[in-house]
Amino acid sequence: MENTPTRLTEWSEGSGCGCKIAPAILDQILTASGSFSQNDPNLLVGNSHKDDAAVYQVSEDLAVINTVDFFTPIVDDPFDFGRIAAANALSDVYAMGGKPIFANAILSWPVEKLSPDLAAKVMEGAKTICKAAGIELAGGHSIAAKDPIFGLSVNGIVHPHKIKTNNAAKAGDIIYLTKQLGVGVLATALKRQKITDKDYLSLVDTACRLNSIGEILGNHEEVHAMTDVTGFGLLGHLIEMCEGAGLSAEINLLKLPMIEGVQEYINQFIFPDNTYRNWNAYSAKTKGVVGMDLVKLCDPQTSGGLMLAVDPENKAWFEDSMKQQDQVIWEIGRFIERNEQVVEVLP
Structure with missing residues (x-):
């Protein structure tokens, strides 16, 4: 293995959610792709008002929430990186008024330059937060790449009448x-x-x-x-x-x-x-x-x-x-x- 720095933040130009694509560029991508048209009446929340997660109704009293969030390291400690990334991903379900039920991990790791043991600690940190949230980290997907990236895809549930969106504020609130x-x-x-x-x-x-x-x-x-x-x-x-x-x-x-x-x-x-x-x-x-x-x-x-x-x-x-x-x-x-x-x- 090459003798390279192990400070995780040295591997990222941005860090955490600061890695987001700039708002104007993201709008350009989404507008040009036209990939978020909503024709399914059961898709209660899509991307029409830039909400935190998608919500799909499966029965009269049950809707499923799905979100995905990942980023490059915000801290150097791999355990803390995993904890922060997991808490951040879970937040999207909570922001919809929902209850998380399970998650899958998303891992990109430069395995030839950064020890796999560090990636294992990232996973340990994520599992700790998932346990605190009362859910299982059920599985995931990994790739070998030049940048360390970690996050979760989280599924949750909510009653269709109790969904909280980002576009329902009223004057005076x-x-x-x-x-x-x-x-x-x-x-x-x-x-x-x-x-x-x-x-x-x-x-x-x-x-x-x-x-x-x-x-x-x-x-x-x-x-x-x-x-x-x-x-x-x-x-x-x-x-x-x-x-x-x-x-x-x-x-x-x-x-x-x-x-x-x-x-x-x-x-x-x-x-x-x-x-x-x-x-x-x-x-x-x-x-x-x-x-x-x-x-x-x-x-x-x-x-x-x-x-x-x-x-x-x-x-x-x-x-x-x-x-x-x-x-x-x-x-x-x-x-x-x-x-x-x-x-x-x-x-």
């Missing part, structure tokens, strides 16, 4: 987040070997935390819409929610929850290059962003939290319910009637 922001910044600090041990633990803890509250939220009628915040950053996924529902949104910059220590790295200009890619894609639809505030809004998240649209009339009841579930939430803004700009950032 309150916007909540279930995780702090800043994973992309911390991952970049790690890649540049600038991260502290404490901040690394924060990165892994945040990214490995399951969004399993989404399954419970599927039963909450006051939650009108839901998505998870990943590679397009908070701003990108909020704009998807707005455009899907024909609305705009106001968010309060000071209310955005950031992982402790993230601002210090931003002050040192340590953040993902794809932060600018996201900003370039969404800046024309946004107003009120000043200077480096764009980093908080456009930092590509990996295994980020859920973003919720909640009926304001049920605000107190909802917040109390989340406390009873030991689920921390942050109120960051509200959806409003559509105006000239899709998102306005308030100071």
